[in-house]
Amino acid sequence: MNTPTDAQNPAPAPAAAKSRKGPTRSEVSKSAILEAAREEMAENGWRGFSVDSVAKRASASKQTIYRWWPSIGAMCVDAALALIPDAPEGGRDPQERITALIIPLEAAARTGHGHAVLRVALLAAADDKDAGEVWRAWVGRDIRQPLRMILAELAAKRVIRRDFELDDVIEQLLGPIFHRLTIMRAPVKDGFCADQSAAFLRTYGAI
């Protein structure tokens, strides 16, 4: 499982405590809240999502939620990111290496629960400022940065052309699966991500 960025806790992050007095924040409360949040997200969508319901379902206080996250949107994104497994090793084949980057998203989206949770998290990221920053930070760290390394290497080996825009490639890789998750609400087929990276290589392949 992923350990996301902890969404910039409003308080100065519990780990960074120096000379604190009271008890540390309860990780068990946090994970109970995240689990309850995922269930509420899947059941009620983004606009119908309520903090009160999450608190009640997790037997937690709303104040505890706001201690951990600056906004409900950030919590939603964190809850979804926890469903995304770590990326597998990429091997040597160019398509395999690119696919490996986005296959965790496909894996999370291919369960009924993950599909709904990820959909709401994407809505939160698009609608809520804090949530958007958390999500884009994750994309930057887990997708954009490794992708840049791979593409630079492929371009150096003349496997792909050099005239690509990194952000455009990200749109081409992530856009289709997100569109299917959110707008179409259609299931994600096995191999969907592999198809996207194959399409990219056909688009930008040398020659």
Added chain:
Amino acid sequence: MNTPTDAQNPAPAPAAAKSRKGPTRSEVSKSAILEAAREEMAENGWRGFSVDSVAKRASASKQTIYRWWPSIGAMCVDAALALIPDAPEGGRDPQERITALIIPLEAAARTGHGHAVLRVALLAAADDKDAGEVWRAWVGRDIRQPLRMILAELAAKRVIRRDFELDDVIEQLLGPIFHRLTIMRAPVKDGFCADQSAAFLRTYGAI
């Protein structure tokens, strides 16, 4: 401008009135509501959007809004669809014909106002059942159906391969621009849609 599906009015559509007595529904009220809705969407996003604000800004009654649309989500989608211009004639070049289908979306998204409105409409379509149906109905009529004709013709002429899935092509064409609009909140470059159709032709072009 587009004249959307009128979102399946809860009441049997004012035009279809037969032997009515009272006055017809006021189109001026309707367009004032849609204009107010666009402004509220751009300012407050999807979760922060409120019917009361729209009614107040349009000097209309909430009851009037619910007479025209079954849900606020459907109204949001209608408001955004009105910003999408009609598709231009496609010419003969395959890429040009495909680009012509999606260029209206790009055109609407390239203004600051349209960018924000379209973003919220997409969130509504993904989060609200009614809104999603209105949106997908528009996609089916203005994108999917003409695209199917074009692709069938191109496949017959051996310009593209035959082993494509129509829905996958739609994801590839629409996904990137929607991702940029919603998640990235980044401006849409001139020629973005042309690049997508070029990428499609490179992906499925017959060897």
Added chain:
DNA sequence: GGGGCGATACTGACCGTTCCGTTCTAAGTG
């Protein structure tokens, strides 16, 4: 005279915040 209209009001739910009383823990004292 019936139906669309603006205006108002109402119910139930929710948001974000604030206040409790309790519990737990690190720092300080002897």
Added chain:
DNA sequence: CACTTAGAACGGAACGGTCAGTATCGCCCC
């Protein structure tokens, strides 16, 4: 090593304000 104490996190409850969706007014126009 006890033992105290200050401070923080906790569940729970309550708050003022907002909102969705419905209902009910008169008004006015077809």
